Amino acid sequence: MTPPAPGGEACVLLHYNEIGLKGKNRPIFVDRLAQRVQETASPFGGGACRRLPGRLFLEMGERADWPSIREALARVFGLANFARARHLPLDREAVCAAALEMLAPLKTASFRVRTRKG
DSSP: OOOOOTTSEEEEEEEEOGGGGOGGGHHHHHHHHHHHHHHHHGGGTEEEEEEETTEEEEEEOTTOOHHHHHHHHTTOTTEEEEEEEEEOOSOHHHHHHHHHHHHTTSOOSOOOOOOOOO
């Protein structure tokens, strides 16, 4: 099992494409996708899947097995992409500390951070 992510609660941000274009039926499709994501991830420690504007948010339990969740989510029809993330307070110091903590085990000379306001 993957240990819990330090410096914030582990989660997964999921993006979808085509179902966002379905007009009045979109809530039905998004709800069905969220249900499917939650069912797919739950055997590996995935938690609740919530809707956000234009994306989904999957909570990961303390004992979540990220490699297995990643492999399972890759087979869910309707997902455009997804990424492991951390739920952090809106505080620059907390974000910087979490980023440094995540980078500590990597053996790299440099890295780049790209951000977008919006």
